[in-house]
Amino acid sequence: MPQGKNTRKRKSGGAEAAERKRQRLEERRHQKAEALARQRKAAARARAVRSVALIALAGVAFWFFFLRSSTPDEINGHAITGFGGAGVGKHSSEPVSSEMTPPVQGTHSSTPAPCGVYGSLVADEELVHSLEHGAVGLLFDPTRATPEDIKELEAIASDADENVLSAPYEGMEPVFAIASWGERMDLDELDIAAVNEYIDVFAGKGPEAGQTCPNTVDTPYTPAESG
Numbered sequence: 001m002p003q004g005k006n007t008r009k010r011k012s013g014g015a016e017a018a019e020r021k022r023q024r025l026e027e028r029r030h031q032k033a034e035a036l037a038r039q040r041k042a043a044a045r046a047r048a049v050r051s052v053a054l055i056a057l058a059g060v061a062f063w064f065f066f067l068r069s070s071t072p073d074e075i076n077g078h079a080i081t082g083f084g085g086a087g088v089g090k091h092s093s094e095p096v097s098s099e100m101t102p103p104v105q106g107t108h109s110s111t112p113a114p115c116g117v118y119g120s121l122v123a124d125e126e127l128v129h130s131l132e133h134g135a136v137g138l139l140f141d142p143t144r145a146t147p148e149d150i151k152e153l154e155a156i157a158s159d160a161d162e163n164v165l166s167a168p169y170e171g172m173e174p175v176f177a178i179a180s181w182g183e184r185m186d187l188d189e190l191d192i193a194a195v196n197e198y199i200d201v202f203a204g205k206g207p208e209a210g211q212t213c214p215n216t217v218d219t220p221y222t223p224a225e226s227g
Contacts, residue, residue: 071183071201076194078185085182088132088207096125101172102139103128104179116217117154118167127179130165134206135213136199137179139169142221145176149190154220156195162212163203168221181206 073080087106096107102124109125115135122130127137138153150166153176157166169177174186178195180202185194204212 071205075185075197075201076191078187078191078194080183080185080198083182083184085207087128091129092125096128098124098128100184102137102169102177102179102184104131104184105182108132112213113165114216115157115160115162115165115213116215117157117220118165118217119219119221120167121169122165122167127165127167130213131179131181132206132208133163133211133213134204134208135163135165135180136203137177138164138166138195139172139177139179140166141170141172141175142168142223143170145190147223149176150221152190152192153195156192156199157215158218160199160203160215162214164199164215165213165217166221 071080071082083100083105085105087108090107091110092107093110096103098106106128107125108128109123110129111126112129112133112135113122113126115130122137131137138157140150140153142150150168153166157164174188176187176190178185178187178198180198183202185198187194
């Protein structure tokens with residue numbers, strides 16, 4: 001009888017050991033499955049990031065080699081100056097110094113200025129981001145442009161649903177600067193036909209494909225009263 005009792009205890013202990021072994025194997029299989037799932041998710045995220053980067057690069061390349069290269073050198077006898085289009089996607093929260101006045105490219109704010117009619121200066125960093133989205137800036141020196149010419153530019157910007165803004169820009173060399181990303185047409189006398197053609201050619205053609213500049217601002221320029 002004592003020998004039989006010892007046999008039952010060994011059998012019971014063997015069953016418990018086998019169960020523990022099964023549980024350990026099951027836990028290891030579960031851990032391997034979780035690790036494999038994490039690896040697959042990480043690989044999927046990496047592929048998604050690469051895809052987005054490639055799409056963005058393709059968009060910039062398409063703009064540079066096809067849209068930008070197909071733009072004219074002049075409109076209505078007015079030269080269009082190309083500056084190269086450097087600074088796509090480069091953002092800064094600090095003030096940026098530009099080599100050109102007004103700037104049409106380079107490092108810029110992460111926040112673009114909405115389009116429409118402005119009565120005061122638009123910050124360079126926000127203006128450049130708007131141009132990157134495909135906006136055309138109708139900029140005028142308020143100390144030299146006539147009130148009639150200013151109103152004509154503002155009417156063009158006001159009538160546009162998107163991608164056109166007008167604003168004063170005191171201190172620039174030309175009286176009028178018609179600007180888009182990487183390009184600018186400087187005028188000493190306003191040529192409305194040339195301005196409209198410039199908008200037709202360049203509006204919506206910024207390097208950031210799919211972005212737009214909605215017309216949401218309507219604060220016309222008001223000359224300061226003298227005396």
